[in-house]
Amino acid sequence: MTDRPDPGTxxxxxxxxxxxxxxxxxxxxxxxxxxxxxPRCGSTTVEPGDGSAAEPPSGSAG
Incomplete structure (x- = not known):
């Protein structure tokens, strides 16, 4: 038998x-x-949750 390390560790x-x-x-x-x-496609799209300013919640305040 060979001595192999546990793959989960x-x-x-x-x-x-x-x-x-x-x-x-x-x-x-x-x-x-x-x-x-x-640099590849020229996109300036920013994903939500990237640390930029948060959008206000939808709906009316109340």
Missing amino acids: GDLGGDPVCWLHLVCPDCGAFRESPDEPC
């Missing part, structure tokens, strides 16, 4: 979730900054 690698705000929502490319247009 090793480093799985991959990109950290904290970079998600740098992914272009239109084409999936990584941007240098969320404030700049995408």
Whole structure:
């Protein structure tokens, strides 16, 4: 029998979730900054929840 490490305990690698705000929502490319247009498709789309100003809730205040 070979001595193998438990696959659930090793480093799985991959990109950290904290970079998600740098992914272009239109084409999936990584941007240098969320404030700049995408270098691949030129999109300036910003995803909700990226830290920009929040939209006011819909409906009337009351």
